[in-house]
Each structure stands twice: as C-alpha cells, then as structure tokens.
Amino acid sequence: MMNAINHVGASSPNTQGLKVNASHGIILYVEAVSVSFDGFKALNDLSLYINDGELRCLIGANGAGKTTLMDVITGKTRPDYGAVSFGQSIDLLEMDESSIAQAGIARKFQKPTVFEQHTVFENLELAMSRQKGVISTLFARLNSSERDLIAETLKTIGLHNHHRMPAGRLSHGQKQWLEIGMLLIAQPRLLLVDEPVAGMTAQETEKTAELLTSLAGERSVVVVEHDMAFVRSIARKVTVLHQGSVLAEGSMSEVQSNPDVIEVYLGES
Template sequence: MSALENLTAEGKELLRRDQVWPFLMPKQQAVDVSHQVILYVEGLNLSFDGFKALNDLNLYINDGELRCLIGANGAGKTTLMDVITGKTQCDSGTVYFGQNHNLLERSEPEIAELGIGRKFQKPTVFEAHTVFDNLELSLKTNKGVMPTLLARLTPTQLDRIDQVLEIIGLKEQRFMLAGALSHGQKQWLEIGMLLVSEPRLLLIDEPVAGMTAQETERTAELLTSLAGEHTVIVVEHDMEFVRSIARTVTVLHQGSVLAEGTMDQVQNNKDVIEVYLGEEA
C-alpha cells in the first residue's frame, strides 16, 4: 500500500493542489462599524519645524461612502493620509479604524493588514511583469519566506483576479507587460492591485492627473462603482472630476476642515469663496 493510500481524508484534503493552508494566510481582523463610521480622526495635530501641517483636524468617514478631499497645496491632504497609513506620526490626536483599531499604535504593514490601502499619485506598478503578475503579487497572502515559497494560486484567487480585471477594464491586457500600458491603464492597474488585497478603505491620491478626457470619465465610473463594498477617499484637484463623483466633499485649509457638504454647498460656502477666490463674503 502506498503512502498516499495511507493518508487520512484530512491529509488528502490538506495536500490538494488548490488548497490554501490556513497557516499560510494572514489573520483576519474584524472592524467594528456598528455606528456606521469606519474612520474617526479627532483633534489631529502635527507640526514640522513650526509649520502647522495639521491643526486640530476632525474628520469622520462613513462605511461604504465615497468622500472627496480638496484643498490648496499645503492644506494637509497628503499629511493626513500619511498619518492614517502610519507613514508619519502625529503630535497629538486620535485616529481609529472602526471603533476598535487605534491606527496610531500600528505600523504601516499592520495598518495595511487591517484593510487600508493607499494609491499614490504616480502609478507604481511592476513594469517588467504582466498585468496578471502584478495582481497576483498583490493578493492578500502571508508574505513570509516559507509561505511565499509554498504559495499556490487557488481557484478562489484566480476568480478574484478575473473579477478585478473585469472591474478595472483590463481583461484583454491581462498578459501584457505593465510597462506597455497607457498612463490611465497603469492607474487602473494600481487600483486593481489594491482591490485584490481586499481592503475596506481605499485612499486614492489624484487618480486622474495626466489622463485623457476618456480615461478620466472611465476612472470616475470605476471609483463610483467601488463605493458601497469599499470606502473610498479621493484627493483631487480637478474640480470637474470631483463634481462627477462626489456626494460629500471635505475642504481642508491650513491643516483643518474649512467646509464640508455637497459640491454645490462647498462652492457656495462664504469661507471657501474668501479663501480660494480672495473675495469678501
């Protein structure tokens, strides 16, 4: 009798080629959104050599919403995202992911594991690899040495990659080198790389910078489609693009929230008009 025939049913199940071994998978951590809010930012302060980058900033993002952050250069948009993702430590304040995860006590990798993904303005894809390979590399798996060596794509993971390729509109380019994609397609691929890691919260920085009008329209459709299943925060300077996707807009100025509401409410806000147009209210 062969060794394989001697295996128990549990052993055979473990050795299936499409089986994901539990110890290879990262631990899932629940996020408490029982109050419908997924991100709490309260009393956030941060100074750089006397410059107040964040000034008693308060921000609340509902679970599943699409929120746009706007403001002039230096308003605190990027610094805020740096603090949320653990790249920069603040001087004081609190940042919670749901009600149960204090982000200020977490490292960047730990914050990513919780389900917070960030896309920077310039696309950072692996240009010498195919679109498919980029997505495979971004799957939410244990990235340790042994788990990586033993990793195998499962039907579920293959289905997830196909699903994301459909969402980002790159099914026909799946085996194309990422370096051969257009600028807009690289942006979509990077959003896809976030999506396969199954984030709850997406931070997207200036997604349409340098895009054609057609690519901008497609990006608006893409980001709008993600809201609900995901929470999406978009930082953008293109006001027409913001108008096309935003239900709620938050205006930052000198490290604080200056105004918040619909695009029409924000554009007609006397403080926003005075600050950005230099007009007397």
C-alpha cells in the same frame, strides 16, 4: 471616540484576525489631530469622520494638509496630539504602516508603481503573493478562488482584455487602474486615492470616475484631487481643508456656495 494623546511611537501588534467594527456607520475617526513640522502646523486640531461605504473627496490648496492627513491615517506620520481609529475597535496610532495595511486600509499614491516587465495578470498575482506574506513568485500555483478574485479584479478595473499585456505597454491611465487593482486584491475596507486623474486623457478620466464610483459601497473610498471638474463628476460629499483644518464640508453645491471656500480656494469664479 478616543482620548486625545501625545503620541511618541507605535508598536507592531499582530493584526491576525483583527476586524474593523463599523456598526455605528463610521469607518474612520480622525479626532483633534495636530501635526507640526519645525514649528509649522501641517494639521491643526483636525477632525474628520468617514462613513462606511461612502465616497468622499478631499480638496484644498497646496499646503492645506491633505497629504499629511493621508500620512497620519496610514501610519507614515505620527501626530503630536489627537486620536485616529479604524471603526470603533482599532487604534491606528498603535500600529505601524504594514499593520495598518493588513487591517484593511490601502493607499494609492499619485504616481503608479507597477512591475512593467510583467503582464497585467502577473502584477495582480504578485500583489496577491505579497498579501499572503510569502516570497513573491510567478511559479506558485493559484487555487480556484484566487484565480476568481484576479478575474473579478480584472473586470472591475477594465483590463480583462489586456491581462496578457506587459504592464509597461499600458497607457498612463491603465497603469493607474492596474495599481488600484493591485490594492483591491487585498480586499481593503478603506481605499485612499491621491490625485488619480493627473496626466490622464479625458476618456481615461471619465473611466476613472466610473471605477471609483463603482468601488464605493463595499468599501469606503477617499479621493484627494485638484481637478475640480473630476471632483464634481464623482462627489457625493466633499471636505475642504485649509491651513490644516476642515474649512467646510457637504455636497459639492454646498461647498461651492460657501463664502469661506470661495474666498480661500475656489475663487470668485
């Protein structure tokens, strides 16, 4: 898609009116990306393509490069070489973290970060205030479309019956769903989710699978996860990383039967 580069820094372009072009069916291009830390190659000539509207699972042992890849996509880490673009028109390596988020890429980290003293509804309202680029305030009057968006988001994340509850009283799984909702308020085209079911009960894990599956289609969802039972429950396409490169890619059954994957990650069992 783009020529390989040796990228040193990034500018902060005005993302106002910036629209992703996924007319070729691909929303994210990661091409020949390499990242080194003190001589250790965290990513090694890695290429990855995410289709518009798909749900993709990334798996791999610790140190395989999953977190570094997420960091590169979101602008936290700059690659030594390679190209990363959002659709055909947006060069992510020319943008800072804030600009990338405004362009339509949202990232959820493993540990939920919510405002525990505020209600579920207020958390979503505060997330909306951040997106509008104004000082967050609970006293700003929402218009009808904003209220409709919050109501729709509450239904999507399954917390519409808890909208008046302080976030601090939610279960761990519910806090995870609330934070996903806070990201959805910005209506991203690409959602990156890191180990969403760590520490969840079996019931919460099942509901999280339903939630993430429902989000794909309107947007693309990339899930990094170690829980293989969870991955099996949601996986449509799986990418296996190993030593900073793509080791295998395909359906869960294809990946599970791949001899290289069996040897280095899944084990003989």
